[in-house]
Amino acid sequence: MQTRRQLIQSRRSFLKLSASTTLMSLLPGFSRLSAQPMDPSSPPRFFLMIVLEGGADPTYMFDARPLSMTAAGKVQNYLGQAPRLLTDRKARTTWASPLMDPLMQFKDSFSILNGVMMTPSFDGHLQNMNFLFTGNSFGGESFIPDLNQENTGRPRLALDALVPSRNVFINSTNHSAVVPLAPSAVSGLSKSLQEVAPPTAGDDLSDFIRSRYQALSGNRGRFEKASRLMESGILQTPDLHRRMAQLTPPSADLTPIEQEVQLIAEAFGRGIARSAILKLSEEFDVHASEQAKAQPTLFANVGQKLATILRLLQTTAFDSQHSMLDVTTFLVTSEMGRTLRINGMPVDNTGTNHNQFGNSMLLGGCGIRSGLIVGASDLESETAVASPAHLSLDSTAEKVFGRPFDFVSGMIRADLPSTFQIQDYLTVNSVVNTIYSSMGVPSKLHRIIGRDLPVAPVLSELCV
Amino acid sequence: MKVFWTFLLALSFILGASPAALAQTSQFKGWRVIKRELSNRIAQSGTYLNMDPFLPAEGLEVLLGTWNNFGSEHTFQNGTPNPVNMLILNVTLTRFSQRIGASCHSTQLLFNQRFQRSLQQLCQWPSQDATADAKLREFWILMMGYSAPESEYSVWKEFFLTSKYRQLPAAETISAMSLAIVMNPYFLLHR
Numbered sequence: 001m002q003t004r005r006q007l008i009q010s011r012r013s014f015l016k017l018s019a020s021t022t023l024m025s026l027l028p029g030f031s032r033l034s035a036q037p038m039d040p041s042s043p044p045r046f047f048l049m050i051v052l053e054g055g056a057d058p059t060y061m062f063d064a065r066p067l068s069m070t071a072a073g074k075v076q077n078y079l080g081q082a083p084r085l086l087t088d089r090k091a092r093t094t095w096a097s098p099l100m101d102p103l104m105q106f107k108d109s110f111s112i113l114n115g116v117m118m119t120p121s122f123d124g125h126l127q128n129m130n131f132l133f134t135g136n137s138f139g140g141e142s143f144i145p146d147l148n149q150e151n152t153g154r155p156r157l158a159l160d161a162l163v164p165s166r167n168v169f170i171n172s173t174n175h176s177a178v179v180p181l182a183p184s185a186v187s188g189l190s191k192s193l194q195e196v197a198p199p200t201a202g203d204d205l206s207d208f209i210r211s212r213y214q215a216l217s218g219n220r221g222r223f224e225k226a227s228r229l230m231e232s233g234i235l236q237t238p239d240l241h242r243r244m245a246q247l248t249p250p251s252a253d254l255t256p257i258e259q260e261v262q263l264i265a266e267a268f269g270r271g272i273a274r275s276a277i278l279k280l281s282e283e284f285d286v287h288a289s290e291q292a293k294a295q296p297t298l299f300a301n302v303g304q305k306l307a308t309i310l311r312l313l314q315t316t317a318f319d320s321q322h323s324m325l326d327v328t329t330f331l332v333t334s335e336m337g338r339t340l341r342i343n344g345m346p347v348d349n350t351g352t353n354h355n356q357f358g359n360s361m362l363l364g365g366c367g368i369r370s371g372l373i374v375g376a377s378d379l380e381s382e383t384a385v386a387s388p389a390h391l392s393l394d395s396t397a398e399k400v401f402g403r404p405f406d407f408v409s410g411m412i413r414a415d416l417p418s419t420f421q422i423q424d425y426l427t428v429n430s431v432v433n434t435i436y437s438s439m440g441v442p443s444k445l446h447r448i449i450g451r452d453l454p455v456a457p458v459l460s461e462l463c464v
Numbered sequence: 465m466k467v468f469w470t471f472l473l474a475l476s477f478i479l480g481a482s483p484a485a486l487a488q489t490s491q492f493k494g495w496r497v498i499k500r501e502l503s504n505r506i507a508q509s510g511t512y513l514n515m516d517p518f519l520p521a522e523g524l525e526v527l528l529g530t531w532n533n534f535g536s537e538h539t540f541q542n543g544t545p546n547p548v549n550m551l552i553l554n555v556t557l558t559r560f561s562q563r564i565g566a567s568c569h570s571t572q573l574l575f576n577q578r579f580q581r582s583l584q585q586l587c588q589w590p591s592q593d594a595t596a597d598a599k600l601r602e603f604w605i606l607m608m609g610y611s612a613p614e615s616e617y618s619v620w621k622e623f624f625l626t627s628k629y630r631q632l633p634a635a636e637t638i639s640a641m642s643l644a645i646v647m648n649p650y651f652l653l654h655r
Contacts, residue, residue: 158547179527179548188521196555205640208623209647212616216649226490226545227649233550240547241555 043322045154045366045439046268047147047275048330049161050309052302054285055125056334057292057352058360060299062086063114063377063400064095065340072382075340076347079296086112092373092411099299102307108371109310109325110332110364111462115377115402115412117427118336120393120420123354125285128335135429135447143432143447144178148274152440158240159273164260165281178277183259187249198241199234210234243270256281257305261312265324280305284334287342292351306332306362313365325365329438331431332362339398340379357393358400361431367438369462375426376403376412387416389424402426407457423449429456438463490653491543494529495519498652505606506579513573518559524552543654557646565639579606586641589634595625607642612650620644 059065059075064083069075083095086107094114096104119131127137134140145160163180181189199206213231217224247266250259257280264276282301286292313325337359338352345351358377364370377400378386386394390401404413405426417424429447436446437458449456493501503513519525529543542549563572568587575583582602588594604617623644624630629637645651 179542181527182523185521185523189524192520192555192559193551196558198551199554204627204629205644208627209644212619212644212648215619222488222490223649223653223655225488226653229489229545230550230649230652233545233547234554236547237551237554240551244551 044268044318044327046273046324046328047144047161047435047439048264048309048313048328048365049144049275049277050306050330050332051277051279052282052284052332052334053125053129053279054283054334055128055336055338055354056284056302056360057286057295057299057338058114058358058377058400059338059340060097060295061100061302061360062094062096062112062362063337063358063360064097065379066095066381069340069382070347073341073347074379074382076292076350076352078293086373088371088373090372090411092376094373094376097299099296100303102303103310106307106310106314106364109314110330110362110370111368111372111374113361113363113374113426113431113459114358115375115400115405115426116359116361116431117402117422117425118356118359120356120422123336123356125335125354128354128356132333132335132428135432142178143436144275144277146436146441146445147439149441151442154274154440157271157274158236158243159267161275161277162264162267162273163277163279164263165279178275179273181263183250183256183263186247186263190245190247190249193241193245198238200238206234240272243272246270247272255308257308258312261309262316265312265316265318268324268328269318278309286338287351287353289345289349289351328365329367329435330363330365331435333428333431334359337377337400340400341398343396343398353398355399357390358402359428363431363434363462367464369464372462374410374459374462375405377401378403385416387418389417389420392420407459410459410461423453426459427456430459433457434459434462489544490655491540492529492545492549492652493654494531494540494543495525496530498528498646501609502607502646505609506575508574508576511574515556515560518556518563520552520555527552528556553647553652558643561639561642561646564642565635565637568635568638582606583638586638587634589637590631594634595630597621600624603641604645607645608648608651611655612648616648616650620648 059077060079065075065077067077067080067082070077079097079099081098083097085093086096087093094112118128119137122128122137130139131137133142133144135143148156148160150156159179161178163178164183165180199209201207210231213227213234217227217231247263247270250262254262260278264278267273267276280302282298284298286295310325313328313330314323316324318324318327337355337357339355340352341347341350342353378384378390379397379400386397386401391397394401402425404415404417404424406413407430413424427449429449433446433456437460443455446455446458448454499513499515502515503511507513516525527542527549529549530541532539532541564583566572567575567583582599585599586594586603593599600621601617604620608617620641624637624641629640
């Protein structure tokens with residue numbers, strides 16, 4: 001039998017292989033053929049992404065530091081209260097800020113991911129937000145629409161995601177079926193939709209308008225492709241029109257976050273959107289010391305809001321058998337973490353800068369094993385030392401760094417690598433691939449660790 | 465031999481580029497451009513058609529294609545046709561078209577003289593005089609501009625001369641004529 005190398009060395013074989021590969025890739029539906037669809041009878045699945053925009057400081061959440069580090073001048077802590085030690089069933093630990101106490105009633109609904117690497121090459125908001133959504137620092141395709149493809153084994157819903165806020169950043173809406181819709185707009189929308197008839201098949205005018213889209217989509221140009229999309233869109237419009245006309249406007253008596261969650265639940269329950277992206281209104285970019293000093297209040301709000309969101313998901317029925325939380329996978333994340341302090345400033349009067357090497361996330365809900373603590377960041381005590389790999393990218397050890405991670409055992413490694421290699425660490429690409437795996441996105445779409453590197457491993461212990 | 469490998473290399477580039485080229489698509493012009501173009505064509509000189517009230521809800525114009533600025537990045541968002549923007553366009557432009565049709569009975573919007581004259585002539589529909597090519601062409605050009613080819617006008621005219629609209633009252637027909645123009649890809653898409 002010929003080896004792959006021998007095959008390629010034979011010109012005829014090479015041409016045959018090239019031709020067949022090219023033809024296969026051009027065949028419509030080829031991607032679907034290679035997909036492994038889920039059981040169609042499986043219950044509905046939705047995805048909620050809760051974004052803390054600006055680079056939220058994990059030390060005020062689930063990657064806190066002991067007060068002894070503050071006393072030693074290593075990390076700011078404007079709360080001044082000792083964090084609580086959390087331990088999971090594998091004896092993995094992390095410190096949790098008391099500000100997250102409201103969330104502890106839901107501790108069986110999520111797992112904690114610490115020391116998650118974002119893009120190692122940049123510490124800007126835009127680059128890390130891009131990386132979070134697309135796996136590319138400079139843009140690309142968001143992972144959100146992939147959760148709403150038929151190759152997951154579920155029908156494609158009209159919207160890839162609903163963003164119940166107008167104040168959204170660029171990356172969450174870089175796909176045209178990721179749609180911002182403020183709760184305040186729902187009342188007018190549903191009323192207007194009830195007043196105008198949807199374009200239905202059999203109506204002369206609707207058929208004529210649709211026939212123009214069809215007639216103008218014959219060739220392969222950009223205009224023709226858009227005409228095809230218009231035809232596809234108008235065909236789905238009647239169903240979407242009816243569903244959106246039934247949207248119940250959130251009560252004005254509710255808080256903004258309650259209104260947003262209610263709208264998300266409506267969009268999921270009525271089969272309008274597969275995902276939702278909910279951005280908390282707080283601003284987490286606290287470079288100035290005065291801003292950083294306000295973090296206890298900031299994160300107290302975060303703890304309350306996240307608890308409110310989970311409570312509403314838990315108490316809102318999706319159907320007679322499931323709550324919204326039963327059918328929703330959720331991710332709480334920021335685009336990056338923050339430095340422990342700013343060098344040269346006293347820890348009782350410092351702000352913090354961006355840190356792309358140690359983000360912290362919560363992943364939970366449907367399909368996710370909860371109660372686990374996966375990954376960790378370094379500099380966990382005043383005596384801890386940074387690895388040479390860490391110091392090669394952060395010479396003053398101002399930032400925490402993800403600890404090297406063993407993807408087989410799910411445990412952090414004890415070694416201190418001498419050189420930085422991204423595959424030694426838990427990355428956001430593994431987190432996205434874990435969501436992909438949990439929601440049935442074909443493995444061929446999984447993110448790679450980086451250029452010329454393999455696919456980022458799925459955190460299989462998190463998948464139920 | 466060199467020619468063969470050059471050809472193979474060129475072929476691989478062409479085939480390799482195809483999916484990316486296919487992935488590109490024209491975008492909607494966006495609500496601001498729609499309003500501006502229609503105002504330039506049919507509104508009273510120096511005025512803007514007040515079209516925002518036709519939107520189903522405040523703020524939804526961003527879903528019809530809009531520029532977004534984030535730092536130094538400027539991107540055009542929501543311009544790719546999808547079920548939601550088609551739904552919003554259909555509702556918005558249906559309401560707008562109904563107002564044009566209703567203008568046969570009373571003043572609804574502030575039109576320029578040329579469009580007002582064209583509209584009054586079409587308001588005689590279904591009389592034989594209103595179905596003349598010159599009248600229909602004038603209405604088409606005033607709304608569509610010169611964005612569409614002649615063939616598109618011919619198909620539009622043929623539809624209204626041969627379908628049930630040939631016998632329907634003017635207001636209903638003009639409303640349908642207007643909607644058929646403003647929902648046309650040549651009207652809505654950047655080319």
